[in-house]
Amino acid sequence: MDLAELTKMYDFTGKSVVVTGGAGILGGEISCALVGCGAKVALLDRDPALADRLMHRFESAVGEAIVVYGDVLKKESLEQACKVIVDAFGGVDCLVNAAGGNKPEATTGPDRPFFGLSEDTLRFVVDLNLLGTILPSQVFGKLMAAKGEGVILNVSSMNAFRPLTRVVGYSAAKAAVNNFTQWLAVHLAQECSPRIRVNAIAPGFFLTEQNRYLMLDKETGQPTPRGQAVLNHTPMGRFGQPEDLFGAIFWLLSPASSFVTGVVVPIDGGFSAFSGV
Numbered sequence: 001m002d003l004a005e006l007t008k009m010y011d012f013t014g015k016s017v018v019v020t021g022g023a024g025i026l027g028g029e030i031s032c033a034l035v036g037c038g039a040k041v042a043l044l045d046r047d048p049a050l051a052d053r054l055m056h057r058f059e060s061a062v063g064e065a066i067v068v069y070g071d072v073l074k075k076e077s078l079e080q081a082c083k084v085i086v087d088a089f090g091g092v093d094c095l096v097n098a099a100g101g102n103k104p105e106a107t108t109g110p111d112r113p114f115f116g117l118s119e120d121t122l123r124f125v126v127d128l129n130l131l132g133t134i135l136p137s138q139v140f141g142k143l144m145a146a147k148g149e150g151v152i153l154n155v156s157s158m159n160a161f162r163p164l165t166r167v168v169g170y171s172a173a174k175a176a177v178n179n180f181t182q183w184l185a186v187h188l189a190q191e192c193s194p195r196i197r198v199n200a201i202a203p204g205f206f207l208t209e210q211n212r213y214l215m216l217d218k219e220t221g222q223p224t225p226r227g228q229a230v231l232n233h234t235p236m237g238r239f240g241q242p243e244d245l246f247g248a249i250f251w252l253l254s255p256a257s258s259f260v261t262g263v264v265v266p267i268d269g270g271f272s273a274f275s276g277v
C-alpha cells in the first residue's frame, strides 16, 4: 500500500450512487461530498424542488448529479426512478438510504402520553425509517445482485442502540434498521455475491431542521435542557456537523472496507461509549 493506492480507493470517478432523501440536510451534504470526489450521484427525494438549493454546488464539481423523484414508501415509484437513473448513469454501484426522520406527534410529552399516541403517526414513522430502507434496498439491490457487486449504506441513529426518552416509534424503527443491516449483509453475501456489502452509520446528534429547536433555544441560541443533557453525555462536548460523517461514509462505500459488512458505525462524539460517570 502506498499513498497513490490509498487515494485511488477514495476516487469515486465513474461510480454511480443513489442517495435517498438526497434533498435533505444530511443526504444533501453526503451527495455534494460524493460528487466532489467524482461520483455520479442521483439525489432521490419525494420533493425534488428541495434540491434546488444544492444545484450551484455541483456546477464546478468533478462528478455529476441528477435529481430524481422517488418515494421510498412506494415501490413502483422507486422502480420508475431506477429506470431514470440507469438511463442516465448506466447502473448503480452504491445506495445510501438517507431518507428518514421523526415526527413530534410520534413522541411522548406532557400533552401526549404514550397510551394515546396516534396509531397513524407511529405507523408513518416506523414505515418511513424501516420500510423506507427496505424498499430501496430491494429495488437497487436487485441491480447489484445481477451485477454481483455493490454497496448499500443505511443511515441509522443513536436511538437504535439505546432508545432516547420520549422517542418511541423512531427508536424502534432505527433499531430495526440496524437489525435489517445485519440481515441483508448476510443474505446478499450468501445468496447473491460476497462482493455486495451492507453497512450502516449511526449519527449522534447533528443540528438539522428536525431537531434544531429541541436542542437549541429559538430566542437565545443556547442549548435547551435536553440539548445540554446531550452535550453533557457527549465526551467531545459538541453537536455533529455533516462533514463529521464523510470519513466513515467514504470508507464504507469504498474498497477500503472491502471485508466489512453488517456493521453499524456510530459517529457520535463518543455518546454511545459514555456511561455518564
Ligand SMILES: NC(=O)c1ccc[n+]([C@@H]2O[C@H](COP(=O)([O-])OP(=O)(O)OC[C@H]3O[C@@H](n4cnc5c(N)ncnc54)[C@H](OP(=O)(O)O)[C@@H]3O)[C@@H](O)[C@H]2O)c1
Pocket: 020, 021, 022, 023, 024, 025, 026, 027, 044, 045, 046, 047, 050, 070, 071, 072, 073, 097, 098, 099, 100, 101, 102, 128, 132, 155, 156, 157, 158, 202, 203, 204, 205, 206, 207, 208, 209, 210, 211
Ligand atoms: N439530524 C440528525 O441529528 C440525525 C441523527 C441520526 C440520524 N439521522 C438520520 O439521517 C437521515 C437524514 O436526516 P436529516 O436530518 O438530513 O433529515 P431531513 O433533512 O428531513 O432529510 C430527509 C429527507 O428525506 C426526505 N423524505 C422523507 N420522506 C420521504 C419519502 N417517503 N420518500 C423520499 N424521500 C423522503 C425528506 O423530504 P421532506 O422534507 O419532504 O420530508 C428529506 O428531504 C434520516 O434517516 C435521519 O433519521 C439524523
